[in-house]
Amino acid sequence: MAKQKKQQEEELYAQAAGAIGTLAIAAGVLAAIKDKLGLSWPATLALTAGALVALGYGVWKARTALLRLWGGGKQPSTAVKQEASLAAADGLLEAVPEIPAYTELTEALRTAGAIDKAEVIRADEVTIAPVLTGQRYDFLLPKTRTVQDVQKRLDNVAGYFGVSRLHLALERSRDNERRVQLLKLDAPPFSAAFPAPARREIETFAGVPLGHDVTGQLAGVPTFDKASMLIAGMSQMGKTTLINGLITCLLLAYGEFDLYLLDGKICGLITFEKNCVRYEASDDPAVFENMVDELSARGKGRYQRKQEVKRNRQPDPKFKPVFFIVDEVANFFADDGTTKGKEKAQRIEEKARKLVAMALESGISTIFMTQRPDRDAIPVKVRSQFVYRLCLYVDSTGSAKVALGDSYFETVAPINPTQLNPDIKGQGVLFAGGTSTLIRGFNFSDEFMWEVVDETAARQHQVLEASPETPLKTAIRLMQERELEFIRSAELAPLLGIEESDEGKAGTKLAALLKGVPKSRNSAARGYRLDDLVAAAKSGL
Ligand SMILES: Nc1ncnc2c1ncn2[C@@H]1O[C@H](COP(=O)(O)OP(=O)(O)OP(=O)(O)O)[C@@H](O)[C@H]1O
Structure with missing residues (x-):
């Protein structure tokens, strides 16, 4: 140092x-x-x-x-x-060459606050494709931005263009966070009606179509396998028309399935009675409970079958899809205020929850509709089970959240159903797989639906005819020949070869032959209804 x-x-x-x-x-x-x-x-x-x-x-x-x-x-x-x-x-030369900007989008996004004043949308990164009702812009944002910046400011972008939020639809690209696909309509959505789709369009759609999107293309869900749907919307907004369209499309394109309909409005779904394993028109909660019990039993049977094949190391069984569609479901969860009534409502709620939850694995899809999307109308335990949601016009954000889920407005590019035009019937927000799509349900003519119903009924009949002879099939044929709606057990047993003088024992043997078909009672005796026998045969219990 x-x-x-x-x-x-x-x-x-x-x-x-x-x-x-x-x-x-x-x-x-x-x-x-x-x-x-x-x-x-x-x-x-x-x-x-x-x-x-x-x-x-x-x-x-x-x-x-x-x-x-x-x-x-x-x-x-x-x-x-x-x-x-x-x-x-010295001002002698330009230091950096100017990037050619796409002026319209740059201005719109700058004004909306989605990009900075110094940022641009490069013209060489924009493509514009015309669609039937407007145009679709596909562009890249500056490197400092993502599609969320545009999504958060979509109202302001609409404001810049001088249109409503519903004129715009934002799609998210899965390959690049900076890529924006923005649809801009020339007129409010569904200002002009699209013609109902032809059979071929429905049959070739990849999934189940539910309606048209704002550009006139078919829109729907990829499958109903392991899925259930809640449809909500205020009175006279088009739910029944939409579900009639959906059932028609199912009949045309979903292959063989069993249909259980509960028509809480008494005549909204009657068109499809012929195609049902069970059809009821009632607003009585006991009827709902009974159908839920029947389907739960079917679901449990399927679970047991699954266990059995797994235990025996066999491949998974293929079950015929089952649809349980209920119009005006809120009726069935209401109670009359008495202690007994409340207990009954709770019991029904629990059974419905289990059915919707179990349905996902047992091939039973439930579609519930309601015109009362209030907090209490459909218990939260039940509605939280639905995978797909569809909300037609409602007059409050609270109702929209009941229909679409509490956190719906935090999802990507949500569409507020309160902003829909209630005068354009049948339009709704379909929320499926995390994506919102504005659609308008099909409004098929009665003639078209009758044609599809009759064709399907004839096909179902042929399948039944071609199936091997069983005691159930013999019982149906005998009753049809005799034009009987109801037959006493004592009368049916000998017709099916049961020789037993003791009526009780004969009844037990008969029940064993007709595995699972519910018994009925008329004013005089116990027996079987033709409808129940046919339903059992159709569903292949
Ligand atoms: N997609 C559509 N295109 C044209 N008209 C439609 C459409 N959907 C529904 N409508 C018309 O709107 C009216 C109400 O439809 P619908 O009965 O289906 O409504 P809803 O919601 O089931 O009513 P409510 O709950 O009161 O029974 C009907 O006159 C129907 O023809």
Whole structure:
């Protein structure tokens, strides 16, 4: 350390001596110039400084020329930058070439606050495709932005264009967070009606179509396998029309399935009675409970079958899809205020919850509809089970949340059903797989639906005819031949070859032959209804 300090002191003395020496020489040179030219001291100083600067410039110029000559015009990048910035400072040349901006989108997004004032949407990154009802922009945002920045400001973007939020639809690209697909309609959605789709369109749709989207394309869900749906909307908004359209599409394109309909409005779903394993028109909660029990039993049977094949290391069984569709379901969860009524409502709620939950694995899909999407109308335990949601016009955000889920408005590009035009019937927000789509349900003519219903009924009949002879099938044929709606057990047993004089024992043997078909009772005796036998045969219990 001491050695280092000593060395520093010596360097300081040497530098001081050098400086004194330089000053003495400079003073001597200046004095010589002054003497030679006969100038005053200030003039001598100014002249010497000017001569030195001119000399320095001359040396720099000569060095630059020499470097250019030797380097074949190549310049180090720092030199390019220095020159460019010097030139730019002098206003001699543009430092960076201008990026051509797509003015309309740049202005719209800047004004909406989705991009910064200094940012642009590059024209070479925009494509525009016309659609039937407007145009679809596909573009990339600046590197500092993502599609969420546009999504959050979609109202303002609509404001910039001078249209409503519903004129715009934002789609998210799965390949790039900066890619925006923005649909802009020329007129409010569904201002003009789209014609009902042809059979071929429905049959070739990848999934189950539920309606048209705002561009006139079919829109729906990919499948109802492991899925259930809640449809809500205020009175007269088009739920029944929409579900009639959905059932028609199912009949046309979903292959074989069993249909259970509970028509809480008494005649909204009657068109499809012929195709049902069980059809009821009632607003009585006991009927709902009974259907739920029947389907739960079927679901449990399927679970047991699944267990069995797993235990025996066999492949998973394929179950025929079952649809349980209930119109105006809120009726069935209401109680009359009494303790007994409340207990009954709770029991029904629990059974319905289990059915919807179990349905996902047992191939039983429930579709519930309601015109009362209030907090209490459909218990939260039940409604939280639905995978797909569809909300037609409602008059409050609270109702929209009941229908679409409490966190719906935090999802990607939500559409508020309160903003729909209630005069355009049948339009609704379909929320499926995390995506919202504005659709309008099909409004098929009665003739078209009757045609589909009759065709399906004829096909179902043929399937039944072609199935192997069973006691159930024989019982149906015998009753149809005799034109009986109801048959006593004592009468049916001998027809099916049961020779037993004891009525009780004969009844037990008969029940064993007709596995699972519910018994009925008329005013006189116990027996079986033709409808129940047919339903059992159709569902292949
Ligand atoms: N997609 C549609 N296109 C044209 N008209 C429609 C459409 N959907 C429904 N409508 C018409 O709107 C009216 C109400 O329809 P619908 O009966 O289906 O409504 P809803 O919601 O089931 O009513 P409510 O709950 O009061 O029974 C009907 O006159 C129907 O023809």
